[in-house]
Amino acid sequence: MKRSFLRLQAALMAGLMFFATDAAHAAGGPQPWQMWYQPAATPVAERAFGLHYALIYVITFIVLFVFGLLLIVMVRFNAKANPVPKQFVHNPLLEVVWTVIPVVILLCIVIPSWQLIFYQDRTAKPEMTLKVTGYQWYWGYEYPDYKNDKGDAINFLSNHIADKDIDTAKGQVRMLSTDNPVVVPVDTNIQLLITASDVIHSWSVPSFSVKLDAVPGRINETWMRITKPGTYYGQCDQLCGQNHSFMPIEIRAVPKDVFQAWVKDPAHKVPAETAMADTPAPAPAADEAKKDEPAAAEPAKEDEPKEEGQE
Numbered sequence: 001m002k003r004s005f006l007r008l009q010a011a012l013m014a015g016l017m018f019f020a021t022d023a024a025h026a027a028g029g030p031q032p033w034q035m036w037y038q039p040a041a042t043p044v045a046e047r048a049f050g051l052h053y054a055l056i057y058v059i060t061f062i063v064l065f066v067f068g069l070l071l072i073v074m075v076r077f078n079a080k081a082n083p084v085p086k087q088f089v090h091n092p093l094l095e096v097v098w099t100v101i102p103v104v105i106l107l108c109i110v111i112p113s114w115q116l117i118f119y120q121d122r123t124a125k126p127e128m129t130l131k132v133t134g135y136q137w138y139w140g141y142e143y144p145d146y147k148n149d150k151g152d153a154i155n156f157l158s159n160h161i162a163d164k165d166i167d168t169a170k171g172q173v174r175m176l177s178t179d180n181p182v183v184v185p186v187d188t189n190i191q192l193l194i195t196a197s198d199v200i201h202s203w204s205v206p207s208f209s210v211k212l213d214a215v216p217g218r219i220n221e222t223w224m225r226i227t228k229p230g231t232y233y234g235q236c237d238q239l240c241g242q243n244h245s246f247m248p249i250e251i252r253a254v255p256k257d258v259f260q261a262w263v264k265d266p267a268h269k270v271p272a273e274t275a276m277a278d279t280p281a282p283a284p285a286a287d288e289a290k291k292d293e294p295a296a297a298e299p300a301k302e303d304e305p306k307e308e309g310q311e
């Protein structure tokens, strides 16, 4: 009993903390007993969460108003308090009012909703493309704008890491980390082309407010512009079979020069996480990469992002 009370209290605190320390919130993934959304990391997510919180006020007002009306009816017009009811059944003015006001409220909601739908649909000026393919049960990624040393578009598969292989010292998170994280630059309009090869999956990253079905034989489009460096997590969000829950999404958003170095590195060694902060921390990523991954699988040649950073 006491334990569940403590949990409830922790959950409430987490909810309050969200409002108090949004900027300092340090992870692009779920927190234990987290309430509300993960911190927004794209303009789309900021707008989507903003609309959500605005609607919370509208909904709360309507609920309280209707509840108040019900209370008045129950107290003032029950059989005991009001034994001889009036017999009228129509009140034209009241009927117009209770039709027009809800219509106005709905219009106030639908206009920003439509704006948001069009805003998140696609970006007018994509700076690069990331193609995502869902498989049973892993994700495939392709960068059509960037070639690997074989002359193909950079591409790789991204698999779940089994619990026994999770290395928390490397910052890996159970059920969310992958063997090959997606590396993308921050402050870049990234066109997302999402498809699947077998059954319907859904590529979903809460911090980006991106959740789009991956449908075989069809390419769905959306976009993201990540504003803060960091590691972001998502999962497949469409029941796709036995291992549906084992196809996480891990995205490493890095400064542009670090991304260019990653593109040019033949081994595509994943840069270490850059501290997630409001002020982007540009340079130290390369040094952290060295000390964080001492015994990485392949002794990739360690390119200094600063040298290869020119675009």
Ligand SMILES: [Cu+2]
Binding pocket: 134, 135, 137, 200, 201, 202, 236, 237, 238, 239, 240, 244, 247
């Ligand atoms: Cu799936």
